[in-house]
Amino acid sequence: MKTYIYILQDPITQEVRYVGKSNNPKRRYTSHLCDKPKVKYYSYYWIQSLLKKGLKPIMTIIDETDHDWQQLEKYWIGQFKAWGFKLTNITEGGEGQRGVKFSKETRQKM
DSSP states (O other): OOOOEEEEEEETOOOOEEEEEEESSHHHHHHHHHHHOSOHHHHHHHHHHHHTTTOOOOOEEEEEEEHHHHHHHHHHHHHHTTTTOOOOOOOSSSSEEEEEEEOOHHHHHO
């Protein structure tokens, strides 16, 4: 099964704000726009701020693989950070969001 690595960009500045992976990018994009997660991440607040302005992030697929998506996602997150982008990703990639534990300080910031 193909896994796609994608970015979400700010529609005004074109700045890359999020790097993710999905087996179904269209469905994942829709979930970014519609999800109301119990634990709200930085990307959630960023996307909500765009939606309040009548805007949506731009999704672009930047890579794809049939295996080892974890290393590819880590690579792209690291690369965009090295290029100076202020990503909303909460991890370095490769593990998904399930099981992520936040410190008390991080929860307060969110």
